[in-house]
Amino acid sequence: MSTAAPLEPADPLLSRVNRLDPKSAAELLAPRDDAAIAALLARLHIGHAVEILEEFAPERRERIARATPFGLEPLWLVGHTFAENTVGRLMERPPAVFATGASVGSVIEALREIVKQRMVTYVFVIEPAGRLVGVVAFRELVFADPNQTLDQIMLREPFSLRPQQPFVDAMREVVKRHYPVYPVCDDAGHLLGVVKGQTLFEQQAFEISAQAGSMVGVEKEERLATPWSRSFRFRHPWLLINLLTVFLAAAVVGFFESTINQLVVLATFLPVLAGQCGNLGAQSLAVTLRGMTLGELRGMSKLRLVGKEAWLGLLNGLVTGVVAGVGMYFASRGQTVADPVWLGAVTTAAMALCCALSGIAGATIPIVMRRMGADPATASGIFLSTITDISSMGVFLGLAALLLA
Known part of the structure; x- marks a missing residue:
């Protein structure tokens, strides 16, 4: 048995453990007696209790489980062997x-x-x-x-x-x-x-x-009360990945530096296209993830889903593209490098095409991640923003370069 340590008042400790991620909760409870830990875990939501129990070494885990009140120990030992997000993780011993x-x-x-x-x-x-x-x-x-x-x-x-x-x-x-x-x-x-x-x-x-x-690289285990050092380790790797993807978008802009130098107004509209396409892709991503969560995607053609999101993106892009094109026309009338009407048309076409691509990306990313065996929601927002930024800036500046050629 572990060395006993005074147990804090039950309710404050229970409340604190409830707010912590499993690893932090296990570290907080580790100095305490096995029976005291078992009694507290028995009062938690069983899914959270099993996750905390998993953080202990196998020998300690078994001792804690066997000290659980009301003879729950066999299910506590079996529960953590089932895959995450399955019914087996939530089993309790039937009382009668x-x-x-x-x-x-x-x-x-x-x-x-x-x-x-x-x-x-x-x-x-x-x-x-x-x-x-x-x-x-x-x-x-x-x-x-x-x-x-x-x-x-x-x-x-x-x-x-x-x-x-x-x-x-x-x-x-x-x-x-x-x-x-x-x-x-x-x-x-x-x-x-x-x-x-x-x-x-x-x-x-x-x-x-x-x-x-x-979707943005925050681990499921992180809670509001998670220590800052662990939160840093949870989030920082995804931010580094995001930084690398942002460099890719910056490289696209750098590739068209001469085009932007000839027509500075293009730089003004880059955030417009990136923001619009990113928001539309996020809508598509949210609907797809919701369908996966509710099981609506089963039996449904993936190509049909992607086609629908592409069509919605194209339609929304055309409508918003016309508004952005009109804005480009008035913003570029004072520049003589290119015809403002053609610049407006380029903006409209780029918006429609990029929004269609964003819709495809939003529907495809979670499907591909699930096919690869990964959580479809994990950092999908980071990958989506990379694709939408690169595609929107690349298509817009590419069409503008063709116009100036």
């Missing part, structure tokens, strides 16, 4: 499991002690081999005859989840059922644990909230 043939009277007597420690919503009925065969709502036991067996009053072939199911798939299956607790079974139907409906919805809400940060 009885074999087929058990009488209602004996079950009620056994529940008298169980309900003192945990809330019981359903009684799960299993065969001797452990396969789930039925469920009895707690209230049904109250009105049943004590001499009846669970087999006589149970709901047979109950709905269940699989531990390897992603949150998105599980949410799609439970959204119309609204049960407070769902059994989790393996492919053979053996009862492994239960997951609360509230826990599923809270975890999915957290994943969606973390998506915005992932």
Whole structure:
């Protein structure tokens, strides 16, 4: 056992751990007694608790898990072996499991002690081999005859989840059922644990909230209370990548330096095109990521999605391009190097073409990242801004160079 250390008042410590990322929380708890850590983790959202537990060494992790109240330790040890964002990470031990043939009277007597420690919503009925065969709502036991067996009053072939199911798939299956607790079974139907409906919805809400940060290189684990040194390590690598990509955009501008020197007004409109294209690409990216999160992309043609976003980009680019073209016309009337009408036309054409490319990029980046096995939201905003900046500046200055040639 580890050396015991005085435990801070429960509520302040619990609140502090809740605000920290898993690694920082584990470092804060490490000096404390295994049983104290287990008691605190048992009060957290189980998904966050499992992530904190993973940060401890395997030997310490097992000791903490086995000290968890109410006999939760086996599921704590198994939970972290499942992939992230799956139902298995959220499993808890079912509080009331009885074999087929058990009488209602004996079950009620056994529940008298169980309900003192945990809330019981359903009684799960299993065969001797452990396969789930039925469920009895707690209230049904109250009105049943004590001499009846669970087999006589149970709901047979109950709905269940699989531990390897992603949150998105599980949410799609439970959204119309609204049960407070769902059994989790393996492919053979053996009862492994239960997951609360509230826990599923809270975890999915957290994943969606973390998506915005992932798009710009903020790690999902980072919280407001994460120490600045760890936040720096989380964010800085992506900022370096972003710096390299910005150099690429700067190289494009440098390539057309002579064109800009001949027509300085072009430099004024570079931020206009880059900003417009970047915003349109972000819209396309957000819709695609949302579709992935909700599972809407399954069964849908990827080419059709990319084509739709390209068409929307072209239409929006034409409308905004006309406005920008008119602005270019009036801004360039005092310059004699090129015809203001042609410069306005170049601006309109560049805006339409670049917005179409931005739409394609916004829809394609997350699809490609998922195909490569990466999180589709991870730093997608950085890659998108690179593509939109390079394409908008390159196309605009390239068309202007052709006009001046």
